[in-house]
Amino acid sequence: CLQLLWPRLLIYVMPAKYTGMLIPLSHCLRALAERNELTAGREHHELDPDVLNSLLQETTLTPHNLLARLLVVAGSPFAGSELQAAALLVMQSLHSRIHGAVGATWNTEIPLLLQYLQGKVLGNIPDAAEWERRLLQFLRASLETIGDDAWTKRLSCALSQRLDSSPSSSGEKAFLYKALGTTLGACQELPHVQENLLQHLTRAQPEEPSEAQGIISLVCQAADSHFGLVLETLTTFAATSCTSLATQMTQASRRAEATCSAVMLAHSSMALRASKEQLLAHVEADIAGNILLLSI
Structure with a gap:
């Protein structure tokens, strides 16, 4: 039964230990999505909610x-381009189960993202920084299409939870900071x-360079809209x-120094991305003032 296959396959999307299965899953889900569309006019029954809940009770498949x-x-x-492409294909196949508004977008x-990933845009080999920029742009466009603050808040909470559980030095965490800032x-x-920004500023371990850079990325992405x-x-x-932190004894001095340094760099990075009007309004009293305060 098609209605039973969907949730059984989705169980394997979430756990990290099944990441490699996303490639065959993307093919299965795509075929199933096409089959579902073809039969939509003839099949009107939905999966019993009790059956769905029993299948998904061990997952967090929101x-x-x-x-x-x-x-x-x-x-x-x-991840590699094949796995990255598989994640996008799964996303496309499940668009109606993620949000009803994003299908056309x-x-x-x-x-277009897949074409870039496969090197079919201008014949160039995909650049990691450009790929990340395009993916974040896609996320922002998707959220604007959804246009629902409550939904966006829940996504930010999901990203925050993943961020808190990711190893500090992982490439995954670096991207999560940017995705959360975009959201x-x-x-x-x-x-x-x-509140979300303050939570992550407080929890971060800026002694680690990757964490400091993550905080800067988070702040800058959010500041693009909320300077x-x-x-x-x-x-x-x-x-x-x-x-x-700065007034505490030497045990905390390294953390205090790293925290102040990260916050100063965040101010500088924001200034580099700001518009002329934003700089004129804030550079002297706020940006420069805060940097001077932190450098004392």
């Missing part, structure tokens, strides 16, 4: 977790954006956490 998982694989610098944009940038519920709010958040963090 649309937001599913999208977060597939984005991470597609954005991983170590994904049917247009995902084939927060698309969210218009500003208290949620600020004033992000600057205010950094000011709040600098005035409390950094100052508090």
